[in-house]
Amino acid sequence: xxxxxYTPRISDIDLVALVxxxxxxxxxxxxxxxxxxxxxxxAAELKLGCVxxxxxxxxxxxxxxxxxxxGSLVDRILSGVARAELVRYGYAVLGRxxxxxxxxxxxxxxxEAARAELTGYWTWAARRPWLWLDPVIADLGLTxxxxxxxxxxxxxxxxxxxxxxxRRRSGLVGRPAPGQTQGRARPLASRARGPDRLARRPPNxxxxxxxxxxxxxxxxxxxxxxxxxxxxxxxxW
Numbered sequence: 001x002x003x004x005x006y007t008p009r010i011s012d013i014d015l016v017a018l019v020x021x022x023x024x025x026x027x028x029x030x031x032x033x034x035x036x037x038x039x040x041x042x043a044a045e046l047k048l049g050c051v052x053x054x055x056x057x058x059x060x061x062x063x064x065x066x067x068x069x070x071g072s073l074v075d076r077i078l079s080g081v082a083r084a085e086l087v088r089y090g091y092a093v094l095g096r097x098x099x100x101x102x103x104x105x106x107x108x109x110x111x112e113a114a115r116a117e118l119t120g121y122w123t124w125a126a127r128r129p130w131l132w133l134d135p136v137i138a139d140l141g142l143t144x145x146x147x148x149x150x151x152x153x154x155x156x157x158x159x160x161x162x163x164x165x166x167r168r169r170s171g172l173v174g175r176p177a178p179g180q181t182q183g184r185a186r187p188l189a190s191r192a193r194g195p196d197r198l199a200r201r202p203p204n205x206x207x208x209x210x211x212x213x214x215x216x217x218x219x220x221x222x223x224x225x226x227x228x229x230x231x232x233x234x235x236x237w
Contacts, residue, residue, distance in 0.1 A: 002089040008046075015050040015093070016078065016086065018101065023052045023066045028073055035068045051078055058101060080105075080113025085157050107155025114151035117144070 001013065023031070031052065038048060049069040057063040064075040084105045086098040105113070122144060131137050147158040 002085070002091060012047040012049060013043075014082075015048075016082070016090075017050055017052050018055045018058060018095070019052050020055055022054050027052075028066050031066065031068065032073050035073070036071075039071060051076065051082075053078055059103075080109075080116055081151075081157060084110045084113050088157070110155050110157060111152050114148050114157075118148045122148075 001011075005011075006013075019027075035048070035050075049067065051065050051067045053065045054063075057065070058078075061080065062077065064077055066073055067076040069076075083102055087102050087105055088110075090098040092098065122141065125131050125137065125141070132141070150156070150158045
């Protein structure tokens with residue numbers, strides 16, 4: 001939405017809400033009930049997510065915040081990439097502009113944010129092969145790699161429109177209203193952190209990285225022990 005290339009039922013809707021005071025247990029319970037109601041009602045199939053950031057913690061890059069995503073409330077940081085997208089493309093749904101609450105980020109700052117994503121979460125995930133049995137993670141790994149390369153090369157984040165060009169250059173195909181809470185909340189619209197699904201794989205089809213991994217190909221030919229998911233993902237990178 002922030003980059004004017006939202007695709008209904010394909011793109012995510014990701015928000016950041018600045019909240020007065022801590023999002024304590026009582027507030028988290030209220031948010032969970034509220035989001036489940038939205039997901040079962042007017043926000044069904046819209047992939048609505050929101051990070052609830054205590055105002056005083058906004059500039060703390062390591063702070064974790066309650067985040068509604070994929071049907072549950074989890075604790076996550078507000079990543080550097082999300083911050084870059086907010087200050088470059090985001091707008092206020094209610095309250096102050098992202099530029100009034102977040103510092104401007106240079107191209108080098110954006111590159112560093114992308115590098116942190118690749119050396120942080122994705123490095124952590126690559127060391128846990130069982131995560132890659134989930135096709136969603138396999139898809140996200142591929143497109144996040146492509147987007148990371150694009151950002152490191154250009155200093156700009158890749159949104160849905162530019163994502164198509166990134167996929168073509170990388171030879172990749174495949175994956176590509178906030179409610180009220182206690183206290184005053186000021187939602188900010190942001191581009192989705194994860195890639196948008198541009199084309200869906202048929203059910204039960206194995207991720208393309210497995211087929212392109214030399215070790216997996218040797219395994220299929222009966223010439224080597226079973227390949228781990230990690231070795232295939234790293235070969236894909």
